[in-house]
Amino acid sequence: MTGKGRRERPADPGDHGDELDLIVRAGSDAEAFGLLYERHVRRIYNYIFYRTGNHHDAEDLTARVFQRALRHVGTYQDKGVPFSAWLYRIAHNLVANWHRDRSRRPTVPLEDDWLPGGGGPQPEAMAVASDEQRRLMDAVRRLPEDRQQLLILKFVERLSNAEIGLIMGRTEGAVKSLYHRTLNALRDELGAASSAVPAEAGDEDGVGPDEAEE
Structure with a gap:
C-alpha cells in the first residue's frame, strides 16, 4: 500500500475549495472519498509508521484512520482546521490507543535516520551509521x-x-x-557541541522561546 520512510513532503493537497467540495460529497460518493484518500494516505501512513516502528501495524492503523474518517466525514467542519489536521488527530488517537494496549512508550524506529532534516542522506552517511546519530536516536x-x-x-x-x-x-x-525545550533537552543529554541535534535556525517562524506561550 505504501512505501517505507518516504522523506519528501508530498505536493499540496490541492485547491482548498476543491477539497471542501470533495469532503461534502465524500459521505455518499465513493469516488470523492477515494480522491481524498489518495491525497492524504502517504502522509498519514508515514506519521503512523514513525510512531509505531513497523509496517504491519502502520498499514493496519492507516486503514482504520480512513475507515473512521469515512464514517465521520459528515461531522467535519472547516473552522480553521484543515482536513489533513483532522486526519492526523484521528491517527494520533488510534496510535495512542495502540501504545496503551501494549503498555509501552511510543518510540521511533532506530534504523531510520529521519533526523535532522534536509534532503536525502549523503553517500558517507549511507556507508556507515554515525555514532552521534545513534546516540541521538536513543x-x-x-x-x-x-x-x-x-x-x-x-x-x-x-x-x-x-x-x-x-x-x-x-x-x-x-x-x-x-520545540525549543526539546532541542535543549537533547543537547543537554548529547552535549551542546553535538552536530546530530538539529539547529534551531530551521525554525521558520523566528520567534525566541521567551516570546512563546505555554
Missing part, C-alpha cells in the same frame, strides 16, 4: 510522547509550527516553546 526514543510527535511532524512530515499546532491542539507559540 535519546529521541526516551522523549515523552508529545515531543516525539513534534519531531516527527517537523522533520518527517516537514510541517510548519502553525500546522503542528492545529494537529496537537496547541497554539503556535506553545509549539515553538516545546
Whole structure:
C-alpha cells in the first residue's frame, strides 16, 4: 500500500475549495472519498509508521484512520482546521490507543535516520551509521510522547509550527516553546557541541522561546 520512510513532503493537497467540495460529497460518493484518500494516505501512513516502528501495524492503523474518517466525514467542519489536521488527530488517537494496549512508550524506529532534516542522506552517511546519530536516536526514543510527535511532524512530515499546532491542539507559540525545550533537552543529554541535534535556525517562524506561550 505504501512505501517505507518516504522523506519528501508530498505536493499540496490541492485547491482548498476543491477539497471542501470533495469532503461534502465524500459521505455518499465513493469516488470523492477515494480522491481524498489518495491525497492524504502517504502522509498519514508515514506519521503512523514513525510512531509505531513497523509496517504491519502502520498499514493496519492507516486503514482504520480512513475507515473512521469515512464514517465521520459528515461531522467535519472547516473552522480553521484543515482536513489533513483532522486526519492526523484521528491517527494520533488510534496510535495512542495502540501504545496503551501494549503498555509501552511510543518510540521511533532506530534504523531510520529521519533526523535532522534536509534532503536525502549523503553517500558517507549511507556507508556507515554515525555514532552521534545513534546516540541521538536513543535519546529521541526516551522523549515523552508529545515531543516525539513534534519531531516527527517537523522533520518527517516537514510541517510548519502553525500546522503542528492545529494537529496537537496547541497554539503556535506553545509549539515553538516545546520545540525549543526539546532541542535543549537533547543537547543537554548529547552535549551542546553535538552536530546530530538539529539547529534551531530551521525554525521558520523566528520567534525566541521567551516570546512563546505555554
